[in-house]
Amino acid sequence: VSHTRTASLADEESVDKEQLVKCQRLRHDLERARLLVELIRKREKRKKEQLKVAQQLIEMELCPLSYILNRTLDLLFVRDTDALFHEPVDADEVDGYREAIKEPMDLGTMRTKVDNMDYASFDEFKADFMLIVSNCMLFNETGSSYYRYAERFREGARTILNRCKQTVENTPID
Secondary structure, three states, X not given: OHHHHHHHHHHHHHHHHHHHHHHHHHHHHHHHHHHHHHHHHHHHHHHHHHHHHHHHHHHHHHOHHHHHHHHHHHHHHHHOOOOOOOOOOXXXXXXXXXXXXXXXXXXXXXXXXXXXXXXXXXXXXXXXXXXXHHHHHHHOOOOOHHHHHHHHHHHHHHHHHHHHHHHHHOOOOO
16 A cells, blocks of 8 residues: 555656646746747837938938928927927917917927928028917916916027027038
C-alpha cells in the first residue's frame, strides 16, 4: 500500500513539475510577446514622427508662407491661455456684438485662412491678428478683464509676430 502511495505521489509530483514547466514557458512566451509589441509600438511612433517631419518639409518647400504662418498660429493658440480668441464670438449669446463689430476675427478663422492660402503676406496675417485684439478692446469696456486680457495677449504676441516677420523676410517666397 505504501508503495502505491509513493508511486501516486511521484506521479502527482511529475504532473506538477510538467505543469510548472508549461506555465514557465507560457510566461516566458507572453513576456517575449509583450516586449515585441512594445518594440512595434515604439517603431510605429517613430515612423509617425518621421512622416510628420517629412510632411512639414514638403509643406515648407511648397508653401513657405503658409508653413511659417501655421507655426506662428500654433504659438498664438498656446499664448491665448484662456482660449478667448480660439473661436468666433457667438453673436447669438453676446448682446450687441453684431452691431458693434462689423468684421469679426478669431484665431480659428485665421487658421482656416492660412490653410486656404488666403494670406498673400505677413502684413495681411498681422492685420487679422490686430483685428482680433482691437475688436475685443472696442467691444469691452476699458479696464474690464476682457480688455486687459486683450492688451496682455497683444503684448505677449509681439515677440512671436516679430519673429514671424523676420522669418518671412528671410525666406524666399515665390
